[in-house]
Amino acid sequence: MSVDERTHDxxxxxxxxxxxxxxxxxxxxxxxxxxxxxxxxxxxxxxWVPDNEDATAPAMRDExxxxxxxxxxxxxxxxxxxxxxxxxxxxxxxGTRYQGFEHMRQIADPExxxxxxxxxxxxxxxxxxxDWKKADEFITIVEHEHGLPEGSLAMSVIVESGSAExxxxxxxxxxxxxxxxxxxxxxxxDGEVDYTKxxxxxxxxxxxxxxxxxxxxxxxxxxxxxxxxxxxxxxDIRDVDGYRARMTNNQAKGMLGIWSLxxxxxxxxxxxxxxxxxxxxxxxxxxxxxxxxxEDGAQVYTGDRVSLSRTADGYELTVAGDSRALDEEELxxxxxxxxxxxxxxxxxxxxxxxxxxxxxxxxxxxxxxxxATVRIDGIEVEVSSDRMWDEATYQALQTPITLFQDVYENRxxxxxxxxxxxxxxxxxxxxxxx
Numbered sequence: 001m002s003v004d005e006r007t008h009d010x011x012x013x014x015x016x017x018x019x020x021x022x023x024x025x026x027x028x029x030x031x032x033x034x035x036x037x038x039x040x041x042x043x044x045x046x047x048w049v050p051d052n053e054d055a056t057a058p059a060m061r062d063e064x065x066x067x068x069x070x071x072x073x074x075x076x077x078x079x080x081x082x083x084x085x086x087x088x089x090x091x092x093x094x095g096t097r098y099q100g101f102e103h104m105r106q107i108a109d110p111e112x113x114x115x116x117x118x119x120x121x122x123x124x125x126x127x128x129x130x131d132w133k134k135a136d137e138f139i140t141i142v143e144h145e146h147g148l149p150e151g152s153l154a155m156s157v158i159v160e161s162g163s164a165e166x167x168x169x170x171x172x173x174x175x176x177x178x179x180x181x182x183x184x185x186x187x188x189x190d191g192e193v194d195y196t197k198x199x200x201x202x203x204x205x206x207x208x209x210x211x212x213x214x215x216x217x218x219x220x221x222x223x224x225x226x227x228x229x230x231x232x233x234x235x236d237i238r239d240v241d242g243y244r245a246r247m248t249n250n251q252a253k254g255m256l257g258i259w260s261l262x263x264x265x266x267x268x269x270x271x272x273x274x275x276x277x278x279x280x281x282x283x284x285x286x287x288x289x290x291x292x293x294x295e296d297g298a299q300v301y302t303g304d305r306v307s308l309s310r311t312a313d314g315y316e317l318t319v320a321g322d323s324r325a326l327d328e329e330e331l332x333x334x335x336x337x338x339x340x341x342x343x344x345x346x347x348x349x350x351x352x353x354x355x356x357x358x359x360x361x362x363x364x365x366x367x368x369x370x371x372a373t374v375r376i377d378g379i380e381v382e383v384s385s386d387r388m389w390d391e392a393t394y395q396a397l398q399t400p401i402t403l404f405q406d407v408y409e410n411r412x413x414x415x416x417x418x419x420x421x422x423x424x425x426x427x428x429x430x431x432x433x434x
Contacts, residue, residue, distance in 0.1 A: 008154060008186050008228075010046065010082065011406045013257040015269045016189060016230045017045035018086065020055040021064030029060065030067035037075035040413050042270050043263045047187070050085045052103060053124050061088065065103040069114045072107075076117025080413040084120045084156055084186075089135060091127025091163065101138045108142050108153065115146065120154025120186055125194065129167040132157060133180050140181050156187035159218055160194035168221035175225055188222050189259065190214055190232040219255040230257035237262050247272040256403065270414070274407070275345040275400045277421050281372055282340045286320035292339070298375040299339075306338070308376040315379070328381075335383050341370055346426045348400055352433045355389045365390040401434045 019036040022029040033050055050072070052064040068085050076083055085107060087100035100123070108115045123135045139153050159165055168188070175182045192208050201209050215231060222229035231250050234243045243265060247258055256273045260266040281292040285305040292299035307318045314327040317334055326334060343351070351368060358366045371384040387393075408418065408431060418427055 010228070010410060012273070012403045013046045013187060013228050013230060014273050014407070015045035015081075015260050015266050016047050016049060016187070016257055017260045017263075017266050018049045018051040018055055018233075021050050021052045021067050021085075022056050022060035024057055024060060029063055030071055033067055033071045034075070037071050037079055039263060039266070040080060042267045042414060042417050044080050044411075044413065045260060045266050045270070046081045046257070046411070048079065048081050048083050049122055050083070053086045053088050061099070061103070065106050068107050069112045072117050073113035076114060079117070080411055082119040083117055084122050084154065085118065086122035086124060086158075089123045090125045091131045091161070096125075097134065097138070101142075104138065104142050105145065108146055108148065110146055110148075115148070118153070120156060120184070122156045122158065122187075122189070124158040124191065125160055126157045126167070127161060127163040129170045129174055131163075132167060132182065132185075133174075136181050136184065139184065151181055151184050153184065154186035155182075155184045156189060157185070158189045158191040158194075159214070160191035161198040162195075165195075165214060165217055168217055171221055171225040171227075185225065185227055187228050187230050187257070188218050189230040190218050192232040215250060215255055216253055219250075219253045223254060228257060229255040231255055231259060233259040233261055234265070235261070237265060240264075240268060243268055244272060273400075273403055274421075275348055275404065276342060277344055279344040279347045280342050281374075282342060283374075284338050284340070292374070295375070298373045298380055300375045306376060308379050308381075310379065331381055332383050335374055335381055336385055339372070339374060339383065341372070341385075345400075345404065345422050345430055348397065349426065349429050349433050351389070352394065352398065352401065353429075355394050356433070359391075398434050401430060404430050405434070 017036065019033050021033055023032055028034070036048060039045070050068045052061050052068065056064045072083060087103045088096050089100045090096040104121055106112065108118060110116070121139060126132050126135065135157070136155060139155055140150060143150055143153055157164070159168065171182070171185070174180065175185065192211055192214070195211065195214060196208055203209055219229040221227070231246065234246055236242060247269065250256070250258060251273060258269050260269050280294070281299040282289045283292055283301050283306065288305065290301065290303050292301055305320050309316050311325060314325065315331045317324055317326055317331060319338060324334070354368065355366060366389050367386045368389055369384055369386050371382065374381050374383055407414065408427070422430070
């Protein structure tokens with residue numbers, strides 16, 4: 001088995017949703033856990049994480065482990081995503097590791113009724129690669145004690161320290177060795193809060209640093225080892241635009257999954273990596289992107305960062321305070337530099353189908369054109385761009401379709417949502433292309 005091949009059923013994970021396993025002061029301490037176990041459709045995550053670590057008070061964790069068993073036994077069969085409880089662990093604390101081991105043994109015991117619905121465990125606060133192997137060995141022991149097939153329980157880790165980040169670079173050489181079962185690894189999840197603490201980082205406002213290097217390193221390690229990368233939590237749960245911006249930035253790094261703290265964030269994260277319902281044009285100026293309005297077939301810009309006027313010799317285009325005198329052809333070239341098209345699902349399907357037909361006809365590459373009429377300050381300009389498609393382009397742009405197909409195959413509870421969003425005909429075509 002090549003480490004570059006994904007070995008789990010899920011090829012993509014968009015949403016990693018944590019729920020406290022036991023809440024103090026409630027008549028039913030498993031209330032939030034029980035509610036999460038009944039989520040369906042776009043509100044239900046790809047991976048549900050009953051969180052018996054940070055989200056649960058230390059004094060409540062034994063009760064939390066029992067709550068996981070009770071709730072998963074009752075609702076696990078109908079839950080549409082995967083279930084991966086998070087147990088306690090710490091690279092510097094044998095006692096904490098032992099407590100996590102005991103909770104895994106308890107939860108995975110088939111006699112308790114939850115084991116058949118548990119897909120794996122999430123291990124936080126890991127250290128160097130030897131610490132990852134300790135967690136792997138504990139899970140192997142749990143499987144052996146309960147008569148479960150070796151490797152049947154996946155292991156996901158949360159990267160929350162410099163030593164864990166360095167361990168990412170050793171996965172390829174360690175996975176597949178006969179001395180471990182690290183092939184069970186599934187998700188690599190960033191934990192920026194504890195990572196910030198471990199790095200002794202300080203910012204003037206007290207906000208978390210952006211840590212783009214951590215996200216890049218985690219995504220790269222996931223790609224190299226056949227795993228899936230997931231970003232950490234976005235604490236400002238009311239900042240929907242910020243959450244979307246974080247996801248867009250991550251997706252450019254190949255990190256298509258993100259931690260979700262609320263069902264509302266789950267909905268945003270479930271939809272975020274999917275292609276838009278329909279294509280649209282963007283204009284970039286002064287460090288900002290603005291979606292152009294489609295009015296009577298023209299793409300209309302109404303902001304104040306770009307202006308356009310006619311002159312005796314042609315046009316004057318001003319972008320973020322920089323003005324240039326241009327003739328008509330130069331204006332088209334300048335506009336092409338600042339406008340971009342974001343394809344919708346149907347656009348992607350059309351382009352892939354066109355290239356597949358050309359390939360069957362013996363062509364190795366084709367040019368695909370897209371035109372638009374851009375209107376700025378009442379002046380309309382026709383722009384047209386060509387993009388050369390070859391096999392490499394086709395493979396790279398297949399990722400959104402592969403993601404869509406993975407979602408459709410693994411989340412039948414979202415079929416109606418997808419049909420409502422895109423239309424049944426487009427969904428059918430997307431499932432048959434590629």
